[in-house]
Amino acid sequence: MTTTQPYDSADYLDTDEAVAEYLAAAFEEGDAALLRHALGVAARAHGMTQIARETGLSRESLYRALSDEGNPSLDTTMRVLKALNLRLTTTVVPAP
Template sequence: MTGDHDAWLMSYLKNKKTACAYLQSALDDYHTDHDKEAFMLALKDVARAQGGVGHLASETHLNRVHLYRILSGKGNPTLETLTTILSAFGLRIKLAAA
């Protein structure tokens, strides 16, 4: 069952719009529960779906080991690193009034 869900999620997150909605939902949850780890793992899911962390490292010119650490859920990326990762997904940070 988990394999089926994982395969479905990877297929779902290949699309830029659905990946954006997935990350937005994770970010919205962060605003509620302050669980940064969940947002970082959501970023990892999108990275896996869109070619893997190795591909992301190549696209962003960031160190692959550093990316794995960031996306482990325990990472604490800088704003520059986060925007670089999002840009590789074709996304950007956008603010909204609370």
Template structure:
């Protein structure tokens, strides 16, 4: 029987550019759980404890905020993104032709 390793995005999030592109792609999905999962992948890549410390959050609070279905406060998301070294950017939608 062939064994297939489970894909872990965190293994590929090894630069600021990769993290920013990954989070940007996740934001394109209308399901907020996709973005939370992407933030969780980045947190895993950076180390949950270190990211929680850098964001000024407790480790348990970080896990709770990134649970699928969670509705973290904007301030929590902002702290996490600041600790990750990324920002959100708004741009106009491109009209469909």
């Protein structure tokens, strides 16, 4: 019999660099649902209580905004990124 354990990406996001790479990959996909999920995973890896404290938002509102049914505002997204010691940047995409 094979036994398995639940996988949680948050368990592997133990450095700022790992979080940055994880979120960059999500941004590159261009899928809002994937980005919302990845931001939630990164916030859990950092500690949702700590993120709530640093953003001035409640844990409940963060969990709700970053849930599968959530729709975080740009303000919430920027606050969470700042709490994760990250900033949003842009690059030029070459024309097809």
